Amino acid sequence: MAPSHTMAGGESGDSxxxxxxxxxxxxxxxxxxxxxxxxTKLDLYFTSNSFSFNVADFGCSTGPNTFVAVQNIIDAVGHKFQEQTLENPKDVEFQVFFNDHSNNDFNTLFRTLPPTRSYFATAVPGSFFGRVLPKDCLHVGHCSYSLHWLSRVPRGITARDSPAWNKDIHCTGFTKEVADAYLDQFKVDFGGFLSARAQEFVSGGLLMLLGSCLPDGVKMSETMKGILFDCIGSSLNDVAKQGLIDQEKLDSFNMPIYVAQVGEIKDVIEENGCFELEAFEKVSHANDEFPLDAKFLATLHKVTFGGLFESQFGKDAVEKAMGCFEGKVQDSLQELANAKAGMQFFVLLRRK
Ligand SMILES: C[S@@+](CC[C@H](N)C(=O)[O-])C[C@H]1O[C@@H](n2cnc3c(N)ncnc32)[C@H](O)[C@@H]1O
Structure with a gap:
């Protein structure tokens, strides 16, 4: 099984x-x-004394974002319940399943659960690319900023003798063969995610997917995200030249990340066939693109990807590389400002 990489845990300044x-x-x-x-899209069926409702957040990390996500859902279901039954929404028993890899910092998640919450909380450890819940139990599922993580680095791209070998950690050297290998892995993973959820959902259940994608025709290397990944790769290479990272190891390292284009996401949903695509919307907000702030960007990438790099190259080397990364970001601010825009999306799926 491929190792899983989680976000920086705890609640300290580096979390x-x-x-x-x-x-x-x-x-x-x-x-x-x-x-x-x-x-408008959720059917609530209640039997006389069974008002239980199950919600899951896939890729929940440590909070507090997951608490915001599940509260949004619970508030909306509560309103609908009240309108439909004229009963007090407090009568609904909400059960929330918090899912992430088993090495996610669930202790922090449970220690910081909102004290005024109106739901029962359960941890569901395990990869969301497989089944993590019983059949036919889920009413609303949510997954934000998680599906760009692949289950593994695509086959072929880390081997020197492969036509799809990518010496870089991600975007530079993103030849057609490398791009195809990433897309194939994304199709397998996202398709597997949908098939697993299809079994867990009740018919008519709603799955909400949020995150970043690329407009059709835009390459990741042309966006801020791609330029930043290249800055990380170049920083790791600088540290390898100083002898702190084995160059051979770095040359055969790639990131298990794929930011898909709109059409690629839609194709997988259609091919999977278990869910109706109710909405695929571009979401605009103040933080649409990363702020042009080298310190902010260095910290964001460290808490998100630091664990992945440390598992490969060790803590000291990664500390050094991330320090170097901040300088490179500072030098690339103009390029970042001119980058093509990515896209934040909201996808609504309904189990057939
Ligand atoms: C960037 S965080 C997003 C956290 C939270 N949803 C949010 O919006 O702030 C991505 C999360 O997805 C989790 N993740 C990635 N791949 C996963 C998988 N196969 N199964 C379960 N969780 C996964 C990571 O461990 C991480 O906690």
């Missing part, structure tokens, strides 16, 4: 929980869309 406002902006910007989706 994901303290440095995830960029991701949170999208959750806040989609609150109304979630409300509308639940009001």
């Amino acid at each position: 994901y929980s303290q440095h995830s406002t960029y991701q949170r902006a999208l959750l806040e910007a989609t609150k109304e869309k979630i409300d509308e989706a639940i009001t």
Whole structure:
């Protein structure tokens, strides 16, 4: 099994929980869309005394973003319940499943659960590319900023003798063969995610996917994200030249990340066939693109990808590389300002 890489745990200054406002902006910007989706697309069926409702967040990390996401859903379901039954939404028993890799910092998640929450909380450890919940139990599922993580580095791209070998860690050297290998892996993974969820959902259940993608025809290397990945690669190479990272190891390292284009995401949904695509919307908000702030960007990338790099090259080498990365970002601010725009999306799927 490929090792899993989680966000920086805890609540200290170097943690994901303290440095995830960029991701949170999208959750806040989609609150109304979630409300509308639940009001107009969700069927609530209640038997006389069974008012239980199951929600899951796939790729929840440590919080607080996941708490915002599930609260948005619970508020919307509560309103709908009240309108439909004229009963108090407090009568609904909400069960929330928090899913992430088993080495996610669930302790921090549970220690910081909102004290006034109106739901039961359960951890569901394990990769969301496979089944993590029983059949036919899920009413609303949510997944934000997680599906660009692949289950593995695509086959072929780390081997020197392969036509798809990519010496770089990601975008530079993104030849057609490398791009095809990444896309193939994304299709397998995202298709597997949908098939697993299809079994877990009740018919008519809603799955909401949020995150970053690319407009059709835009390459990742042309966007801020791609330029920043190249800066990280170049920083790791500088540290390898100083002898702190084995160059051979670095040359055969690639990131298990694929930011898909709109059409690629839609194709997988259609090919999978288990969900109706109810909406695929571009979301605009104040944090749409990364702010041009080298320190902010260095910290964001460290809490998000630091664990992955450290597992390969060790803590000291990565500390050094991330320091170097901040300088390179500072030198690339003009290029970053001229980069092509990526896109933040909200996808609404309904289990057939
Ligand atoms: C950038 S964080 C997003 C966290 C949160 N959803 C948010 O919006 O702030 C991505 C999360 O996805 C999780 N993740 C990635 N691949 C996963 C997988 N195959 N199964 C479960 N969780 C996964 C990571 O461990 C990480 O916590």
